[in-house]
Amino acid sequence: DAGVTQSPTHLIKTRGQQVTLRCSPKSGHDTVSWYQQALGQGPQFIFQYYEEEERQRGNFPDRFSGHQFPNYSSELNVNALLLGDSALYLCASSLDDLAGTTNEQFFGPGTRLTVL
Amino acid sequence: AQKITQTQPGMFVQEKEAVTLDCTYDTSDPSYGLFWYKQPSSGEMIFLIYQGSYDQQNATEGRYSLNFQKARKSANLVISASQLGDSAMYFCAMREGPNSGNTPLVFGKGTRLSVIA
Numbered sequence: 001d002a003g004v005t006q007s008p009t010h011l012i013k014t015r016g017q018q019v020t021l022r023c024s025p026k027s028g029h030d031t032v033s034w035y036q037q038a039l040g041q042g043p044q045f046i047f048q049y050y051e052e053e054e055r056q057r058g059n060f061p062d063r064f065s066g067h068q069f070p071n072y073s074s075e076l077n078v079n080a081l082l083l084g085d086s087a088l089y090l091c092a093s094s095l096d097d098l099a100g101t102t103n104e105q106f107f108g109p110g111t112r113l114t115v116l
Numbered sequence: 117a118q119k120i121t122q123t124q125p126g127m128f129v130q131e132k133e134a135v136t137l138d139c140t141y142d143t144s145d146p147s148y149g150l151f152w153y154k155q156p157s158s159g160e161m162i163f164l165i166y167q168g169s170y171d172q173q174n175a176t177e178g179r180y181s182l183n184f185q186k187a188r189k190s191a192n193l194v195i196s197a198s199q200l201g202d203s204a205m206y207f208c209a210m211r212e213g214p215n216s217g218n219t220p221l222v223f224g225k226g227t228r229l230s231v232i233a
Contacts, residue, residue, distance in 0.1 A: 045221065092221075109159050
């Protein structure tokens with residue numbers, strides 16, 4: 001059973017550039033959430049996709065956008081990169097709601113983005 | 117205000133000893149869930165244990181147990197018989213509202229645990 005996968009593993013960009021990160025959810029999962037984890041901090045929720053629509057969004061600017069495909073995989077796009085966007089970007093997948101379980105989110109290994 | 121507070125930036129424990137990692141939370145929602153995740157240097161967040169706000173008993177999963185004190189709003193993680201492989205960052209997280217996989221998690225800042233041989 002494949003877990004959550006993310007690509008690329010590492011990425012180096014310069015200020016002002018644009019970046020696209022990719023995520024494939026755990027088999028059978030239909031919901032993908034993206035988190036940003038700055039150095040020394042806990043992850044912060046960016047947004048969530050379900051049925052190819054953005055369902056919820058955290059306190060992040062419009063420079064952060066995303067997409068979900070029919071196979072439930074997802075992309076995170078960041079435009080006009082700032083130095084402060086340097087972070088580990090984590091993708092998490094889950095089922096919308098499964099009674100009788102903890103409904104925990106399963107995380108991928110993350111993409112480490114460095115903005116110079 | 118911080119919703120999840122982890123006051124221990126770093127902890128050391130001798131191999132085979134037990135260790136407690138502290139977590140306090142703040143919510144006015146009567147329905148919530150508390151999670152602990154382990155993050156090794158590889159970056160992946162590994163789910164350890166879950167406690168629902170209506171659960172009567174403290175959660176246990178192998179060597180992990182959760183000391184849930186609802187009135188004090190604390191959910192401390194206890195790791196028994198520590199192993200060298202337990203060295204990692206540990207995050208406490210909360211999900212407010214119904215027990216649904218689509219509710220975002222709010223994380224604390226984490227505690228770095230180092231197990232000494």
